[in-house]
Amino acid sequence: MVTENLHAERTAKKQAILLTCYMTGSTSGKNLGTPGYSYDFVAQLFSRLLSDRGEVIAVPDPKFNLEEAAQQARNRGLSPVHVSFLPFQDVHLCKTAPNVVVPAWEFPDIPDHDFDNNHRNNWIAMANQTDMVLVGGPFTVDSMRRGGATSPINIVPVPTPDPYFQIPLWQPDQTRTVNCRAYWPKQENQEQKPDYETRKSCFKQARRSLVQSLRNIYKTVLGPERYQNFSDAMKKRRNERRRKRAAKRSEPDVLQLNYPSTSSLELSGVVYTSIFNPDDGRKNWHDLLNGFLYALGDRDDATLVVKLITRRREAADQVIRYYQEREIPHRCKVAFVVDYLSNSELVNLAQASTFYLQTTKAEGNCLPLMNYLSAARPGVSPNHSAMSDYFDSDLGWVIDSNPEPAAWPHDSRLRMRTTWGRIVWTSCRDAIRASYDVATKDAQQYQQIAERCRSRMQNWASYSAVTTRLNDALDQLQSMSASSQEIEPIIYKLDQHIAERSAHRKAA
Numbered sequence: 245m246v247t248e249n250l251h252a253e254r255t256a257k258k259q260a261i262l263l264t265c266y267m268t269g270s271t272s273g274k275n276l277g278t279p280g281y282s283y284d285f286v287a288q289l290f291s292r293l294l295s296d297r298g299e300v301i302a303v304p305d306p307k308f309n310l311e312e313a314a315q316q317a318r319n320r321g322l323s324p325v326h327v328s329f330l331p332f333q334d335v336h337l338c339k340t341a342p343n344v345v346v347p348a349w350e351f352p353d354i355p356d357h358d359f360d361n362n363h364r365n366n367w368i369a370m371a372n373q374t375d376m377v378l379v380g381g382p383f384t385v386d387s388m389r390r391g392g393a394t395s396p397i398n399i400v401p402v403p404t405p406d407p408y409f410q411i412p413l414w415q416p417d418q419t420r421t422v423n424c425r426a427y428w429p430k431q432e433n434q435e436q437k438p439d440y441e442t443r444k445s446c447f448k449q450a451r452r453s454l455v456q457s458l459r460n461i462y463k464t465v466l467g468p469e470r471y472q473n474f475s476d477a478m479k480k481r482r483n484e485r486r487r488k489r490a491a492k493r494s495e496p497d498v499l500q501l502n503y504p505s506t507s508s509l510e511l512s513g514v515v516y517t518s519i520f521n522p523d524d525g526r527k528n529w530h531d532l533l534n535g536f537l538y539a540l541g542d543r544d545d546a547t548l549v550v551k552l553i554t555r556r557r558e559a560a561d562q563v564i565r566y567y568q569e570r571e572i573p574h575r576c577k578v579a580f581v582v583d584y585l586s587n588s589e590l591v592n593l594a595q596a597s598t599f600y601l602q603t604t605k606a607e608g609n610c611l612p613l614m615n616y617l618s619a620a621r622p623g624v625s626p627n628h629s630a631m632s633d634y635f636d637s638d639l640g641w642v643i644d645s646n647p648e649p650a651a652w653p654h655d656s657r658l659r660m661r662t663t664w665g666r667i668v669w670t671s672c673r674d675a676i677r678a679s680y681d682v683a684t685k686d687a688q689q690y691q692q693i694a695e696r697c698r699s700r701m702q703n704w705a706s707y708s709a710v711t712t713r714l715n716d717a718l719d720q721l722q723s724m725s726a727s728s729q730e731i732e733p734i735i736y737k738l739d740q741h742i743a744e745r746s747a748h749r750k751a752a
Contacts, residue, residue, distance in 0.1 A: 259323050260314075260325070262301050262325065263303065265328070266281065266284055268284055269284075271285055274555075278555070286348070287329035293403065293711055294714075299322065310338045311338065328345045333365045337370075342376070342725050343375050344376045346377075353662035368388070371388060371393040371397075375395070379397060381630055383630045400710060406706075408591060409706060414621065422509040422593050424581055426509040501557065501582065503564060509549070509581065516598065516676070518548070518550055521552075521559075527602075532601065536578070536601065536676055537578075539674070541574035546577070550580050552581065560580070590615075598683050599683070600623045600625065600640075603626070604626065606665060617697040617698070618705065618706075623640035623697075625642070625643060626665050643667050647665065648663055648664055
């Protein structure tokens with residue numbers, strides 16, 4: 245049992261929170277859409293709460309700098325705790341301080357074996373080496389426990405920024421202007437691509453052919469296993485060079501697209517907003533666009549705002565061209581936003597919206613949905629994966645979905661070891677139309693749903709609610725660490741006593 249004196253000493257000692265995440269620069273508008281960028285937003289949201297526990301120290305390269313950072317903290321009289329906002333396959337554990345990992349997970353099955361020559365891909369083994377795991381809700385707890393995770397797991401949702409809770413309720417006659425560029429592509433009389441784009445496309449195709457030929461040569465010369473090792477090493481070097489180049493950039497990513505645009509986004513009527521990375525295969529944006537156009541194609545007061553999180557022109561182009569080339573007749577409007585939006589602009593976009601719409605196949609948190617529910621904007625969304633922790637038919641319109649075989653995103657083998665949610669398209673279309681009918685014909689029902697959204701999220705993801713959960717978890721960790729500190733001297737003395745007895749017997 246922890247003695248009172250030891251516990252008092254531990255709790256009085258100020259902590260150093262050694263924070264690790266990808267540090268892509270995405271929170272300032274750089275490298276948007278790159279793998280893991282959303283973890284940096286989660287780390288940023290938690291930093292405010294962690295700073296109340298101690299000094300938050302960002303560790304940019306934990307593989308090499310984590311142990312040194314822990315020692316430097318101890319030299320300053322601080323008690324270090326490592327808090328990692330990363331998926332387990334990219335976590336480096338600290339050997340000399342407690343480790344808390346905060347992963348996001350969207351599948352019912354957890355990786356429970358090594359693959360791709362990376363033992364960290366075994367999430368269960370990694371989880372069992374940590375002192376504590378913090379997850380967003382019961383969905384992830386259940387998945388990890390079924391997989392065999394035995395370490396302490398606490399539910400601490402990602403906090404929603406306060407301004408979303410302060411947004412006024414949506415009004416049918418409101419008009420809001422968001423200070424951002426908006427593209428309004430038309431489906432008819434599509435312009436041909438400029439010549440430079442054609443030349444660029446040909447160049448890329450020739451380059452791909454050359455690279456593939458070189459790969460075949462290397463495979464023949466080196467053999468499959470040595471080639472794979474060589475390929476992995478080269479990929480890591482390329483990624484590291486790209487990361488260093490991107491880190492030097494100080495300005496947010498800016499894309500220029502060849503479509504009609506306006507310098508600001510003026511919104512009125514019934515507005516549906518969706519925010520996603522077009523390169524993320526989970527987002528299922530094809531059904532999003534088709535479902536909206538078929539549900540509200542005859543409504544000229546309905547608008548879909550698609551906020552694309554990407555720094556790649558090709559990715560944004562792919563989504564817009566898909567919308568254009570379907571040639572689905574409609575009077576409703578579709579706007580695309582590709583610029584980085586500040587926190588205040590994102591809040592303004594939520595205030596201009598009526599609903600949050602998405603057709604995703606899997607989510608580990610879905611921060612935009614959480615933000616919009618907190619803003620009293622009902623959702624039109626599936627409620628599979630981690631969204632089931634907080635979203636149901638009381639807070640909007642649930643799009644039906646069914647399990648479909650899927651692979652873990654970080655498994656290069658693409659083995660079908662889990663499932664994600666394949667939506668029912670007719671349910672998507674009907675849910676969008678039903679939500680529109682309520683917004684335009686039953687203001688009282690809409691307001692009741694909106695108020696339930698805010699109330700639910702206030703209890704689930706407000707800073708006050710999350711602070712309580714986080715403090716309880718870290719207090720538990722602190723008690724566990726204090727217990728181990730008290731037990732270690734006893735174990736040492738017992739081992740020493742056994743060794744002395746053994747030596748005495750041998751001498752006799």
